[in-house]
Amino acid sequence: MNKEIIYLDHAAATPMDLRVITAMEPYFRDDFYNPSSPYAPAVKVRRDYEEAKHLLASSIGAKPGEIIMTAGATESINLAFNEIGGHVIVANIEHHAVLNCAKLHDHTIVESDSRGFVSADVIKAAIRPDTKLVSVALANNELGTVQPLRDIAQVVRQEREARLMRGDKTPIYLHSDASQGVSQLDVNIARLGVDMLTLNSGKMYGPKQMGLLWAASHVRLNPLIVGGGQERGLRSGTENVAGTIGFARALELATTHRKFESERLAKLRDSLQTALTNAFTDAIVSGHPKHRLAGHLHISFPGLDGERLIFILENRGVLVSTGSACAANKGTRSHVLMAIGMTPEIADGSIRITLGHLSTPENTGLAGNIIIEELKKEYYRISK
Amino acid sequence: MNEKTKVYVGMSGGVDSSLSAALLIEQGYDVTGIYMKNWTADLPGMKCPWADDLADAKRVAVQLGIDFKVFDFENEYKHKVVDYMIEEYKNGRTPNPDIMCNQEVKFKLFLDASLADGADMIATGHYARVENDMLKMAVDVNKDQTYFLYRVTGEALAKTLFPIGEFVKPDVRKMALERGLSTAAKKDSQGICFVGQVGIRDFLSLYVDQKPGAIIDKKTGKTIGHHDGAIFYTLGQRHGLELGGGLPYYVIGKDMNKNEVYVTTDLNDGALWENTINLRDVNWINQAPENGTYQIRVRHRAKLVDATLESNEYGVVLRLDNPERAVAAGQSVVIYKGDICLGGGIIA
Numbered sequence: 224m225n226k227e228i229i230y231l232d233h234a235a236a237t238p239m240d241l242r243v244i245t246a247m248e249p250y251f252r253d254d255f256y257n258p259s260s261p262y263a264p265a266v267k268v269r270r271d272y273e274e275a276k277h278l279l280a281s282s283i284g285a286k287p288g289e290i291i292m293t294a295g296a297t298e299s300i301n302l303a304f305n306e307i308g309g310h311v312i313v314a315n316i317e318h319h320a321v322l323n324c325a326k327l328h329d330h331t332i333v334e335s336d337s338r339g340f341v342s343a344d345v346i347k348a349a350i351r352p353d354t355k356l357v358s359v360a361l362a363n364n365e366l367g368t369v370q371p372l373r374d375i376a377q378v379v380r381q382e383r384e385a386r387l388m389r390g391d392k393t394p395i396y397l398h399s400d401a402s403q404g405v406s407q408l409d410v411n412i413a414r415l416g417v418d419m420l421t422l423n424s425g426k427m428y429g430p431k432q433m434g435l436l437w438a439a440s441h442v443r444l445n446p447l448i449v450g451g452g453q454e455r456g457l458r459s460g461t462e463n464v465a466g467t468i469g470f471a472r473a474l475e476l477a478t479t480h481r482k483f484e485s486e487r488l489a490k491l492r493d494s495l496q497t498a499l500t501n502a503f504t505d506a507i508v509s510g511h512p513k514h515r516l517a518g519h520l521h522i523s524f525p526g527l528d529g530e531r532l533i534f535i536l537e538n539r540g541v542l543v544s545t546g547s548a549c550a551a552n553k554g555t556r557s558h559v560l561m562a563i564g565m566t567p568e569i570a571d572g573s574i575r576i577t578l579g580h581l582s583t584p585e586n587t588g589l590a591g592n593i594i595i596e597e598l599k600k601e602y603y604r605i606s607k
Numbered sequence: 608m609n610e611k612t613k614v615y616v617g618m619s620g621g622v623d624s625s626l627s628a629a630l631l632i633e634q635g636y637d638v639t640g641i642y643m644k645n646w647t648a649d650l651p652g653m654k655c656p657w658a659d660d661l662a663d664a665k666r667v668a669v670q671l672g673i674d675f676k677v678f679d680f681e682n683e684y685k686h687k688v689v690d691y692m693i694e695e696y697k698n699g700r701t702p703n704p705d706i707m708c709n710q711e712v713k714f715k716l717f718l719d720a721s722l723a724d725g726a727d728m729i730a731t732g733h734y735a736r737v738e739n740d741m742l743k744m745a746v747d748v749n750k751d752q753t754y755f756l757y758r759v760t761g762e763a764l765a766k767t768l769f770p771i772g773e774f775v776k777p778d779v780r781k782m783a784l785e786r787g788l789s790t791a792a793k794k795d796s797q798g799i800c801f802v803g804q805v806g807i808r809d810f811l812s813l814y815v816d817q818k819p820g821a822i823i824d825k826k827t828g829k830t831i832g833h834h835d836g837a838i839f840y841t842l843g844q845r846h847g848l849e850l851g852g853g854l855p856y857y858v859i860g861k862d863m864n865k866n867e868v869y870v871t872t873d874l875n876d877g878a879l880w881e882n883t884i885n886l887r888d889v890n891w892i893n894q895a896p897e898n899g900t901y902q903i904r905v906r907h908r909a910k911l912v913d914a915t916l917e918s919n920e921y922g923v924v925l926r927l928d929n930p931e932r933a934v935a936a937g938q939s940v941v942i943y944k945g946d947i948c949l950g951g952g953i954i955a
Contacts, residue, residue: 530662534669604672 227540229590233426233518233579234364234403235544239469240428240580246472247430250465258462259451272464275471282474283420283437284411291436291444291454292467296402296423298447299436300324300358302457303398303419306445309355314341315562316363321400322558325358337563338511339368347378350395354382357397361415362404365559365575366510367519369408372399376416396442402426402434406477406579407485407517418442422474424466428580429473433466488578489517491587495576496520498591503598507569509560518578523565527572527601535601539593544575611637614768615721616730617713618642618668618675620660623732625667625790626783627770631730632671634770639726640668640675643717645708646685666789676724680716687711693814699863700937701841703755710758710890718763728766735948736772740765742892744946747775753948754907757941761893808839820866825859826873837861840868842935843879880930884914884940886923886952893949902943903951905934911943923952 230238256265258272273287280287293299297320304311304324313325316335325332331349335341341359350357357379362369379397386393401410402423412420419438425431438444450459477484499522500506507523524532529545536543545557560570578587614631618624618640631638642664647657661677668675688707695702713731721729734745734752740761745751759767771779783791815838822832834840844858856870859878871878884905898918902911903925914925925940934940934954941951 530665531669531675534666537666538670 229541229586229593230581231576231578231587231590232542232544233581234367234575234577236431237426237428237579238581239430240473240476242476243429243469243472247465247469250468254464258464259453268464272462272467275464275468278471279422279435279467279474280437282410282471282478283422284413285437286440288455289437289440291438291457292463292470293434293436293458294432294463295425295434296320296400296421297434299421299423299434300398300400302436302444302447303358303421303438304328304356305447306443307356307396309353309393310351311356311358312346312349312354313358314345314360316341316366316368316559317358317360318364318400318402319558321358321360328356329353335368335562339363339366339509339559339563340511340514341370341375343371343374343378346375347382350378350382352386352391353393354395355393357395359397359399360403361399361401361408361410362516362519363510363559364403365557366521366563367403367516367577368511369404369514369516370399371514372397372415372417379418380416394441394443404516405474407481407488409481412437412439424470424473427473427477430466430469433463433470435470484580485517488582491578491582491584492518492520492576494584495578495587495591496522498588499594502595509563509565509573516577518582520576520578521573522576523569523573524598525569525572526605527598529571529573532574532598532601535597536594539597541590541593543594544577545573611635613637613639613725613727614730615639615641615717615724615726615728617717617732618664619732619796620663620667620790620793621732621796622780622783622788622790622793623734623771624664625732625788626779626786627730627732627768628667628671628673629783629786629788630770631768632673638671638673640664640671640673641717641721642675642677643712644677644679644681645712646681646689663790663793670787670789678717678720680712683716684708684712693811695937696811696838697815698937699837699861701935702937703939705755706758706939709755714756714759714763714767718766722766728768730768730770732771733769734772734776735769737764737767737769740893742948743772744943744948745769745772749908750776751908753943754904754939754941757892757939757948757951758890759892760890764892811839812836818866820868822856822868822870824856825869825871825876825878831856831870834868837863837866837868842933879933881933882927882930884925884927884931884934885921885955886925886940887921887955889922889950889952891950896942896944896949901949902945904941904943905931906938914942916942922955 254268256268258269276290277287280290300320301324307328311325311328311330313321313332314335315332316339333345333349346357359370359375376397379395383395396418398419399417400421405427419442422435424433444457446457448459453459453462503524505525509521533543556570614636616628616631616638618628628638628640642661665675688704691707692702692704718729734747734750735756736743742753742756742764744753780791817835819833819835820837821830822834824831840858840861842858845855854872856872857879858868859871859876860869898916900913901916903914904911914927917924936954938954939951942949
């Protein structure tokens, strides 16, 4: 990566870890065989593939047979919603992949609080007798707020038990999109208490267009893509062996370094946040103050134009975002910021800074100085 | 000290308007960049890349350190340009939406909104020049865009700057590069923006029902094939007839009521050539010229040809020294005297 660039947008995309690339390399040329072919070299590829899925499964505390490889989180989310023939509940700060899937069903969109926190009580109040799916992201991609998934899981479990007690066989599942925060948060399925989990390789230093859906054995799924019957018939198409191997290695690395990395990022983030809020006393930091991804800093500068700040900082080699890349590209205000009740003026002055592997104390400190310098210039420019 | 003249420059995210903004700053104007948000068909596979263009425009404005605003003309654009275009097609004519956009949006709405917001003048990245409130062809005759500007009023031009009208396109790119503008190497936009990458035919078929009708050889009177709506065909058109084999066929007329398209293989057919052109909805930029000989252009970048102009109660009659390939009703003919664009009208 260009030395002069300071990348502060790890929530949008992550550079592949060199160890991930090394793990993938053999499968592009030497071990290119179709894992379904009968001869020995292909059988070896099949074995490696299954081993990678094993590794993925064990990294989240699941069985390999419960994992379906997909081409990214959006596909996983679509697959999770596909079988559902009833009512679904999602929060108003969910990613568009979840919101738009929900809109294909009878749905309730519940409100988060002003910190982007979705409480279990709000979910509980929205559950109806015909509710089949609750979907809440592990962490919000714009604010970094980490959701109380265990509490929500408790609510869903209580509802399931209540239905069983009265002989009602209507299932209810909890799905979580854990695209954000795998490098920083525990994603053990038993501890989260979810029935389905979406993971995204492209946000954890693995290859893009690679994801998975884990679904507990009691969950019924309906394929989006039919064909040769790969992935237990739930996702046909020749297996992406290299991608899966890379994904598995990326998740393994994330799990191993999680504790150290989240502490490291939290320290960097906190010092950057302090520097910015000291320099600009009316700056507003959003997201949950305690339950927030370690590398995440969503900050608003009332009166400034966030999009303009992106280009100003880009000229100095500092890459930040206004929110999710999709929302920014549509030139519209972030639905997340509107959902948490932010005024348009404050929302328009927002930027999202997300730290990660490329962040060091040196470049984060330098970025902080550049941001302060450029923002002061911008405040001066508009004051004229 | 005198206040600097405030200029609002329309920035589309392309190299021409980017350099226009840069040049105006260098010339000492107080410049504000404006992105005009026009209507786009937001349909699968039919995306006008406006969000990217807006980002490109804003990036350049930031580079230049100027204010930047978005003017939202979506509703007006839909009403004045898109609906007009569809209506004209429905009536069997072939309109030019770019001309309508300049007349109704850029040099009316944008001008008015800019003046109301405190601007003294507007500027755009058109290849054209203004001299004494008169519209003059651009120095780059290949790029000259006066054909699209003939319906703009002299009053509007009096408040308009065309900073790149004095330069040829290669120099515009070079100057943009020298100034480090991020759009210096951006490809020129193609076609009608709101239609995006798909053709006008696919766009229209969203608004009008496809109605099968006969394609008739005018000479023999025989039906030689079928089309899916006369609306999609335009005079002189050769391609897209899908008649297969033999000599190419040309459209020489259509009957919208009967939904019939008439064709011929005879390139010398009188319907394909025109000696006399009648214009309606004539616009003169400054004042109506006297009867006499002028130069005309029947399409953008077409060669200028001599014609005798005669005004009458319906509009203007143009008599050509040599017959010209016929142009469809609804298209514009623009009239010049030397390199001055006088105005023009729509083929009746």
